[in-house]
Amino acid sequence: MADNTLLNVEELKVYFYTYAGVVKAVDGVSFDVRRGEVFSIVGETGSGKSVTSRALTRLIPSPGRIVGGRILFEGKNLLEMPEEELRKIRGKDIAYIFQDPSSSLDPLFTSGYQIAETMTVHATADWKNAWKRVIEILKDVAMPDPHKRAKSYPHELSGGMKQRVVIGISVSNKPKLIIADEPTTALDVSVQAQILKLLLDLRKKYDTTVMLITHNLGVVAEVSDRVLVMYAGRVAEIADVYSLFGEPLHPYTIGLLKAVPNPLKRIERIEPIPGSVPDMINVPSGCRFHPRCPKAMDICKREQPPLVQIRGGRSVACWLYAEKNS
Amino acid sequence: MAELKYYLVRRMITFIPTVLGVLVLVFIISHMIPADPARLWAGGEKAKPEVVEAIRKKYHLDEPYHIQFMLYLNDLLKGDWGKSPVTKRSVFEDIANYFPATLELALVSSILLLIMGIPLGIVSALKRDTIIDHIVRIVALIGVSMPVFWLAIMLQWVFYYTLNILPATGRGVAPQVSYTGLYLLDSILCGDFNAFTANLSHIILPAFTLSFIGIGVIARITRGAILDVLSADFVEFSIAKGLTKLQLYKHILKNALIPVITVFGLQFGALLSGAVITETVFSWPGIGSYTVKAINSLDFPAIMGSTLIIALIYIITNLIVDIFYAVIDPRIRF
Numbered sequence A: 001m002a003d004n005t006l007l008n009v010e011e012l013k014v015y016f017y018t019y020a021g022v023v024k025a026v027d028g029v030s031f032d033v034r035r036g037e038v039f040s041i042v043g044e045t046g047s048g049k050s051v052t053s054r055a056l057t058r059l060i061p062s063p064g065r066i067v068g069g070r071i072l073f074e075g076k077n078l079l080e081m082p083e084e085e086l087r088k089i090r091g092k093d094i095a096y097i098f099q100d101p102s103s104s105l106d107p108l109f110t111s112g113y114q115i116a117e118t119m120t121v122h123a124t125a126d127w128k129n130a131w132k133r134v135i136e137i138l139k140d141v142a143m144p145d146p147h148k149r150a151k152s153y154p155h156e157l158s159g160g161m162k163q164r165v166v167i168g169i170s171v172s173n174k175p176k177l178i179i180a181d182e183p184t185t186a187l188d189v190s191v192q193a194q195i196l197k198l199l200l201d202l203r204k205k206y207d208t209t210v211m212l213i214t215h216n217l218g219v220v221a222e223v224s225d226r227v228l229v230m231y232a233g234r235v236a237e238i239a240d241v242y243s244l245f246g247e248p249l250h251p252y253t254i255g256l257l258k259a260v261p262n263p264l265k266r267i268e269r270i271e272p273i274p275g276s277v278p279d280m281i282n283v284p285s286g287c288r289f290h291p292r293c294p295k296a297m298d299i300c301k302r303e304q305p306p307l308v309q310i311r312g313g314r315s316v317a318c319w320l321y322a323e324k325n326s
Numbered sequence B: 001m002a003e004l005k006y007y008l009v010r011r012m013i014t015f016i017p018t019v020l021g022v023l024v025l026v027f028i029i030s031h032m033i034p035a036d037p038a039r040l041w042a043g044g045e046k047a048k049p050e051v052v053e054a055i056r057k058k059y060h061l062d063e064p065y066h067i068q069f070m071l072y073l074n075d076l077l078k079g080d081w082g083k084s085p086v087t088k089r090s091v092f093e094d095i096a097n098y099f100p101a102t103l104e105l106a107l108v109s110s111i112l113l114l115i116m117g118i119p120l121g122i123v124s125a126l127k128r129d130t131i132i133d134h135i136v137r138i139v140a141l142i143g144v145s146m147p148v149f150w151l152a153i154m155l156q157w158v159f160y161y162t163l164n165i166l167p168a169t170g171r172g173v174a175p176q177v178s179y180t181g182l183y184l185l186d187s188i189l190c191g192d193f194n195a196f197t198a199n200l201s202h203i204i205l206p207a208f209t210l211s212f213i214g215i216g217v218i219a220r221i222t223r224g225a226i227l228d229v230l231s232a233d234f235v236e237f238s239i240a241k242g243l244t245k246l247q248l249y250k251h252i253l254k255n256a257l258i259p260v261i262t263v264f265g266l267q268f269g270a271l272l273s274g275a276v277i278t279e280t281v282f283s284w285p286g287i288g289s290y291t292v293k294a295i296n297s298l299d300f301p302a303i304m305g306s307t308l309i310i311a312l313i314y315i316i317t318n319l320i321v322d323i324f325y326a327v328i329d330p331r332i333r334f
């Protein structure tokens, strides 16, 4: 493993045991996140992005279960760690930003309290210093009137302000990894860009790594170093952002780029990918994308393509490339 | 806090029609009874007609109902709750004598209600769909469907007649000095330990009887409230922040308390109405017993007086619940 690898995920499997059947939400996902980079995960709604990101610190609610894999964070396997040890990592070394800031905060406590308790629980500040830090943090997240806002309750803040508080909570302990799950999706379009910029500025200031989950390819192109494209609970391909948009390999990525205005390349017309996201209980045999794939071959229906390394540190899970390489 | 003051003033003003409405209803219902109160007050069938007539005059029973009611209200506004034609005592003084017993019973049952109901609810939420949860559900069902008098008699039978470990009736020993009228509190204030234990053993059965109707209800509401809060996103975010179990419960319980308080306010009202039966069965010298005696002797001023005091407590309880709300939930503004 390279020295600059912060997080190494191997063959992660998360299944939900529902009455309707077993939902294989994440089924053998592997990737690396390097120190200091912005690593994005893209994919359609329901492709397993949130479940993947939450599984990293075992935040999977019943009836979900992590059924297999290995998650090495700075060399330690989080999946085998005792719960109490993992709790000390959550919010300290690995911090989250969730999609909807309106429901991420407890309505009965002030924003200042909710930032402060994140520090005191990890003993990065005692209560007295935590309050001083709260004001600094609120300044860092560009909150107008931080002294007043520290005493505000969530219902007294706008959506954008609430997300600033949530971001403040996430950076409060100077984490090594921030996992931002669609941090701007629930916000007004007018503040989305501001919040994203804030997140990236703070990444520099606090010198952390960001894992950004989104379904917005424009955002991906703008901010990422490397990108993981996810389809139906599996990795389609992983590439640096220039290669991905310049020369997408997986037919799903190619389709995805044609389906939206490509920020890096002019395309003639927008064409949606035919078909729809598969039912996650009765997933297609072989490659999960084959029913929608214009280049599907016989083997695609029978066997799952392995994720293979290609030139330039890229990987792709598609029989088109697996054959060429083997 | 200025807005709270305005709110209180507004609430005081809405008190008036509520209290008036209660008085009108009770006046109508009690006077509908097809009996001759003057004859009853004079001593029954054998009473001399001139005595009956004098009583009728004295208590304005010869006037039409609406005049009688106006006369009553007029006295009430002057602070005069009337005089009982039966006991010849001031209704206000009687109520002042009986009321602390009821208040004490209601307070002790409320404490029992909360310290049993809330933990049971928490346990059944955390052990959802296990045997404990089912037991709490059954207890709740029994609690709301069991007649109070029956429970009271069964408890007396078990703990007094059979085991003989608790007294069946009465309030215990009056402490030497009456500071508050609440025996338990007064006996602590007097430092009289013997009186305290005696009074405690007397209040256990009636207080438990009274609280039992509500324990299941509070437990079920607590359970539902906690399950609601547990599914909220901020709980997941709090776990992701790395909060300890203890800190997590602080957030969960505070949020879950809001619906519990609402229901507790309503339960307190049920407690008061339950007190009428409970006090009678346990010979508890409170407003409930007083009201029953008043009804049996058609003692109109006493009936009106006890209704008034119960209505007032009900309203004040609701007010306290509202204030409590505002303290807990910053979203509530008046």
Ligand SMILES: Nc1ncnc2c1ncn2[C@@H]1O[C@H](COP(=O)(O)OP(=O)(O)O)[C@@H](O)[C@H]1O
Binding pocket: A016, A018, A023, A025, A043, A044, A045, A046, A047, A048, A049, A050, A051, A052, A061, A062, A063, A064, A280
């Ligand atoms: N609590 C749950 N119970 C059952 N299935 C779930 C649950 N949470 C997520 N899933 C399933 O997991 C899959 C991936 O969901 P998610 O990771 O939220 O997708 P994304 O974030 O990419 O939109 C979906 O098919 C969803 O139905």
Ligand SMILES: [Mg+2]
Binding pocket: A049, A050, A051, A181, A182
């Ligand atoms: Mg999601």
